[in-house]
Amino acid sequence: MQSDHGSGTNLLESFRDIDSWIFDLDNTLYPRHIDLFAQMEVKMNEFVSNLLGLTLDDASHLRHSYYKQYGTTLRGLMIEHDIAPDDFLEYVHDIDHSVVEPDPLLGQALCSLPGKRYIYTNGTKDHARKVSERLGITDYFDDVFDIVWAGLEPKPNRTPYERLLEQTGINPSRSAMFEDLARNLQVPDALGMTCVLIVPDQMRDVFHGRWEAESTQVPYVHHVTDNLGRFLSDVLEAIGRGAPNTPVRA
Incomplete structure (x- = not known):
């Protein structure tokens, strides 16, 4: 398991074959302290x-x-x-989104990722749009899949993940899933995806609630980071895609 950004370059080279990047929304594309x-x-x-x-x-x-x-x-x-x-x-979802601040590093990294990029959230498309606009990353995603699209069947249920694969035609062995809840990575791991857990700043364990608490040392968590933008930048460097301020769109 890769622990955090900035180390284990050889492990990050495993992302070289990834051509589909799937991101949860809340507490994943923006940091948990935004709350x-x-x-x-x-x-x-x-x-x-x-x-x-x-x-x-x-x-x-x-x-x-x-x-x-x-x-x-x-x-x-x-x-x-x-x-x-x-x-x-x-x-x-009628909330104040103005607390979400632009994230240029994340935007540059997302823009540079090879292949397709998707948001898959238990929230709504409108909520995802508002968050993406605040972050400045709206243009870097090929599609958004929300709870309505999933027939109101939430993660971690398997059916929506399978539907996502069927609808997009992506190969799970060439896909990476980014999540802030470890339990939501069990199905992606079983399907063959590379799984990245996003944890709160400076933390290494998931502690959303005592009933959810679990170590990151589980087989379906392959990489852990508390900074998505820097992690993706490290991935880009490891796979030879260049610096994120010189984006390449495959």
């Missing part, structure tokens, strides 16, 4: 509270139980309460 999810948590608690007549504390507890059981709060609400998804998705 957009904190805003979404507030909105989700409000939605559940208003829907079911619960206190915000009770709504938060129920939402977390649905997240653990079903993969997303939305899926839990659909299964347990038969809600229509559109209102939930619109309400939850």
Whole structure:
């Protein structure tokens, strides 16, 4: 397993054959300290509270139980309460995106990656668009696959990953998946993808919640970094694609 950016150049040379790059959105393309999810948590608690007549504390507890059981709060609400998804998705993603700052290094690195680049998120396309615009990376992706496209079936379920491969025609053995949740890399690893875990700044373990806590020393995490832009820059150097400030588009 490659630990962080800047070391293990020989290991990074394994990216030489990658021609499809798939990125999660939240806490992956932007750093965790931006904390957009904190805003979404507030909105989700409000939605559940208003829907079911619960206190915000009770709504938060129920939402977390649905997240653990079903993969997303939305899926839990659909299964347990038969809600229509559109209102939930619109309400939850109506947040302040201005806290996301441009990331020129990430943009230059993405632009230089050989092959195709995709976003695959449990969020919405509109949310992905707003985040990408703030980061300054909108033009560097060939397509965005969101929770609606996935038939509201979230990661880490296998079906959407298989659908992604079928629709894009990409070869999983020539693909890399970037995620901030280790459990979401299990299926990509099983499908043959190279898997990169994005962890919080200066951290080496995933600690989103005690129930999710797990070491990065698991077989489906092949590389770990706390800075995506620098990691991709190191990859480009290792595979001989040149400096990211001289982008090459294959």
